[in-house]
Amino acid sequence: MTTPVTLRRLPAGDPRIGSDVGPLIRTLRPALDAEGFERFSAEAQAQGLEFTAAYDEADRCLGVAGHRVLATSRGRVLFVDDLVTDPRLRSAGIGERLLDELKSLARARDCVRIELDSGVTNQRAHRFYHRHALTIRALHFAVDTNGAPGAGR
Template identity: 65%
Template sequence: MELTVVDVGPDGPALHRDVAPLILALRPALDADGFAAFAAEAHAQGLVFTAAYDDRGRCLAVAAHRVLATSRGRLFFVDDLVTAPAVRSAGVGGRLFAVLRERARAAGCVRIELDSGTANHDAHRFYRAHGMAVTALHFGLDLPGEAAPVR
């Protein structure tokens, strides 16, 4: 299967037509309006959406990523990586991950990092199969009250 991998900008129709459905499938608590607000704010913070299309123009996978300057060096952080259910285990996610590795190298990053939910065992197998190791625990604290408005 031939794949074309492209970055999807914040203003084009592909963001809502192609990227949003896959991200919303991964993040069911997010609705279309929430996705639009998130995408705009995150893009301003350096988030890039990279999509993989087949030769018929179908979006098969999406990665959301950014480069972060940290005290540990430049990190290539993958916020989300999702493949359409119909093509999971067909190599599409692996091919998109390979593109991300090359982009991380080109950006001078010392490592790729991402978070994965503790119960998402399929994702864990995928990441381990692509050379990733569990190197940290991610802690979170929900804050009471309303979330700050997106501007």
């Protein structure tokens, strides 16, 4: 890796969630504005969502993973809601560091695996996941319930 990185788990209420994490998540979810991210993160953290962020030596946030442990009929899983690197720094090893941390965290929390969803058109992310031994094990189906076609994620 070319960029020295420090990983930090940000506790609920940490102001860096809004200032550092929010803008990165919003690069992945452009329909989500700052206020929407604030509402989402507060509600999701109450449901167990945690953020692990990668910082450089100048304390700039380079990437972030939003994750939570879920009890499922398949066993405990570490579900990754979002994994995103600053678009200017892709392929610098930041995503790999975050994914390695998530694997360690999953083992420490007695999870049987890591699971995440990835949009069907996100080929670059799919190549990254395959390179790091993630395999396609299911299809994720969805239906919008708010009446607006295509409004869901």
